[in-house]
Amino acid sequence: MWVILTMASAVHWFRKGLRLHDNPALLDAVQNPTTTYVLPVFCLDPIFLRPETVGVNRMNFLLECLQDLDQQLRKLHSRLFVLRGNPLEQLPVFFRKYHTRLLTFEFDTEPYAKQRDTQVRRLCAELGIEVRTRATHTLYDPEDIRRELGDRPTPLTYKSFYAFVTERLGQPMSALDAPAPASGFQTPDVDLDTYTVPSLSELEAYQGLEVETPFRGGETEALRRMENFLRERADEVRSFAKPATSPTAWPVASTTQLSPYFKFGCLSPRLFVERVRSLRPLQQPPVSLIGQIWWREFFTYVAYVTPHFHQMQGNPICRQIPWREAADDARYRAWEEARTGYPWIDACMVQLRQEGWLHHLARHAVACFLTRGDLWVSWERGRETFDRLLVDADYSLNNANWLWLSSSAFFHQYYRVYSPISFPQKYDPNGEYVRHFLPVLKEMPSKYIYTPWLAPVVVQKKAKCIIGEDYPHPIVDHAVVMRENMRRMREALDAGAPQRVPKRPRRDANEASSSSSSS
DNA sequence: TGTCGGGTTGTTCCA
């Protein structure tokens, strides 16, 4: 113990980036010449230890990531130190105990992380600890993009973002290897029985909650899944076109399902891009597999530089739309609890709750239904549900996609509405997906699987599913509310966009100029 | 403060 107390240490703080490969901040700690020991740390922040915020499926996934990380580190004769509590309180105690001189971590763009990390930096300055960070959650450092953009406005379309970044920044950095066993990775052999990775049952708030997700956390699993997909489904990788994949494929999904691993950084996007590029010829962005990583890049960047990105109020790129009052939440609850009476929507919501994952187009369908399509409930509420239930819930991507689907930002063709009936019909005419996730409809004839309320009573009886008793009546009439909502959207745009020039009137130039000469 | 082409992933109807 005396020895340890006199030797300086470097701490690598894992938050996301839960991997050993392509982790330059970890390598900075390992290779730092003025410190003897490396202490890999994760801090279980109580702000995330609540099932109302982080659902049981994602919490379990996180703990599995930490277990895997610990095991991988032990192969390097190191280990993971798991601190419990607010990092601003726990880290300094740890720093003093182990004479920390250097702190490294992966740069994080999220608002909570930004303010937390600012405080940690301040604290380190007081303690005389050097801080080094690396931006490795995305292909590029968002600060590099911001610097290149200079005074230009933030690109709000995929194409303009992609064109600008590829032209100005060229290829992303290549992925780095994990630290080798002989890399000088030294971790003191102390506190063996403390700072261990907890099991789910040790987290009080999660006791008694059942884990249903099929996703197993960790870098090892991420790499295995990626290599497996590249090997077994190479043709699909080459021809991959996201809009052409099926949202009803189950149990073998039509996509890679790597999103939970990207969310926690179990898998480096740079490594993924390099590995996919080894297969040729490839489909091109935006629909290609690499194109998907660019969507992540685009949304992460815009979320980073946009104030109040997670809400309508004060968000400069968000349409101001008078969504239904928050107090009137019967519709929201029906949606979240899979009781809308539209089998396609409800089946999706059951899969979301059980597995913590939905195909991208299924997310589109339920998001459109909750907001501009049918229920006219604020996208912020749907965002909260996704944030709690998705194993892959990511601040930037989740908010961006809700902005998109509610046609609040990025996407503006609000008259394109997903039908909860004909949309799933083209992928799954027999409704196998619905029958699996809503067993109450298992016996319903295919003709009525998406519209069971239209089935004659004898058919309902024969299927052992009486609408109104065993399965609810539709909460709204899609054909009717869709029209109403389009009109509402039109009104909201007229009211909220004074700079907008109405197309219809356009009488003459004089009138237009006199009405707009306000300053 | 114009114009126009295009926007990862709509639906319905008709030929």
Add this chain to the structure above:
DNA sequence: ATGGAACAACCCGAC
């Protein structure tokens, strides 16, 4: 059966 137009008409970015 598949492909194209009507539906109603948005905003962004490039010129």
